[in-house]
Amino acid sequence: MFNRKSLPVVLLLVVAGLVVAFRSLGIGAGDPPTKYEKILHNIGEMLTQIHYSPKKIDDSFSREIFKKYLSDKIDPQKNIFLQSDINTLKKYETTLDDEIMGGSVEFVPAVSAIYKKRVLETEQMYKDWLNKPFDFTKDEEINFNPDQISYPTNEQEKKEAWRKRMKYMVLERYSDLIDARNTKGKDTSRIKTDAELEKDARDRVLKIMNRSYDRLKAKFDDEDSFDDNVNTITETMDPHTAFFPPVEKRYFDEQMSGRFYGIGASLREDDGNIKIATLLTGSPAWKSGEITAGDLIMKVGQGK
Numbered sequence: 106m107f108n109r110k111s112l113p114v115v116l117l118l119v120v121a122g123l124v125v126a127f128r129s130l131g132i133g134a135g136d137p138p139t140k141y142e143k144i145l146h147n148i149g150e151m152l153t154q155i156h157y158s159p160k161k162i163d164d165s166f167s168r169e170i171f172k173k174y175l176s177d178k179i180d181p182q183k184n185i186f187l188q189s190d191i192n193t194l195k196k197y198e199t200t201l202d203d204e205i206m207g208g209s210v211e212f213v214p215a216v217s218a219i220y221k222k223r224v225l226e227t228e229q230m231y232k233d234w235l236n237k238p239f240d241f242t243k244d245e246e247i248n249f250n251p252d253q254i255s256y257p258t259n260e261q262e263k264k265e266a267w268r269k270r271m272k273y274m275v276l277e278r279y280s281d282l283i284d285a286r287n288t289k290g291k292d293t294s295r296i297k298t299d300a301e302l303e304k305d306a307r308d309r310v311l312k313i314m315n316r317s318y319d320r321l322k323a324k325f326d327d328e329d330s331f332d333d334n335v336n337t338i339t340e341t342m343d344p345h346t347a348f349f350p351p352v353e354k355r356y357f358d359e360q361m362s363g364r365f366y367g368i369g370a371s372l373r374e375d376d377g378n379i380k381i382a383t384l385l386t387g388s389p390a391w392k393s394g395e396i397t398a399g400d401l402i403m404k405v406g407q408g409k
Contacts, residue, residue, distance in 0.1 A: 141210045141331060148335060149205040152342050160342055167201040169341045170334075171212075178333040179216060181251060184266060185223045188256040193219070205338060210331075217330045224325070228318050230264055234271040235311045238303055247273055271310065279306035316378075370396060378402075 153159045160166055175194070180186050197212040204210055247269040248254050257263035282302040289296070297305070335348040369388020370381050381400040384391045 142204070142207060145205050145210065145335070145338075146207040148338065148348070149207070152339070152346070156342060156346070158343075162202045162205055164199040164202060166341065167199050167203075170201045170337050171198045173341060174334055174337040175216070176251070178337055179220060182249070183251050183254055183256050184263070184270065185220065185227055186256050187223070187260070187263060188258050190219050190223065191256055201338075213330045213334045214327070217325075217327055220325065220330075224318070224322060226260075227263075227267065230267045231271055231314050232311070234268050235275070235307045235314070238300070238307075239272045239275055241272075241276060241279070241303075245269060245272070271314075274310045274313075275303070275306045278309050279303050282306055372402070 149162060153162060171194075175186070175191065176183075194212075194215060197215065200208070201212055204212060247266075257266055279302060282297075282305060283299070286296060286302065332348065339346040339348045369385035370390040371383045371385075372379055373382040379402045381390075381396060381398050381402070383398055384396065390396045
């Protein structure tokens with residue numbers, strides 16, 4: 106057990122915020138679920154006994170976590186879940202405080218199971234819509250503000266929302282292609298028709314969406330879900346309190362110490378492609394002379 110009087114380091118935590126770093130243990134990796142429960146219980150003890158001004162971990166705190174985890178971490182645009190999914194998960198709304206204080210971990214696995222199913226359904230939805238031309242002669246409206254929209258009540262409503270979302274994304278790129286064609290003037294090359302440009306725009310959006318969902322499916326595993334949930338807990342306690350899984354903890358240490366690992370390059374996404382954004386002076390990438398900002402990453406090789 107921790108005691109304020111025996112831990113002068115608490116004064117440092119007051120200034121810098123509480124940084125919690127545990128090794129995450131995959132729910133689906135064969136590890137006993139009690140290890141997750143132990144992590145949450147340890148965090149609960151640290152937050153209530155070390156934090157300089159802890160909130161009471163009760164049903165009210167649980168409701169905050171429930172709302173923030175689903176709306177901020179899992180489905181911020183309200184375009185994955187159905188309202189019925191949220192209703193199903195409501196039974197955990199006032200039990201998350203019990204999980205923190207040593208109860209059975211059930212919320213994150215329940216969310217993950219539904220989310221993975223909905224992601225696959227959503228992936229098929231956008232592919233279906235991008236497989237056929239859009240009618241841009243019809244005026245329509247779409248609201249992207251999650252605070253002003255609700256979760257779809259059924260699958261048909263969700264499909265319609267995704268149709269409008271894809272139409273909007275295609276229209277943006279279609280308009281750019283039209284402008285580019287018109288500025289070429291009397292080009293000797295064959296000028297593409299409106300229909301061909303619309304198809305090109307859909308292909309570009311499909312490429313972007315596929316890359317995005319490939320990363321989403323690869324990243325969203327049980328371990329990441331648990332890490333996000335713990336971070337929601339710490340952030341709800343205090344916006345300056347954070348939970349760092351091992352990889353993020355190493356990055357934090359690098360930033361604080363000035364010692365860096367890896368190749369020393371930051372990445373950015375450009376129209377569905379991953380490119381080198383910047384190089385860190387003195388890093389392996391910088392020293393090699395073979396990598397420059399703007400380079401396109403085609404694939405990552407495995408060295409021997």
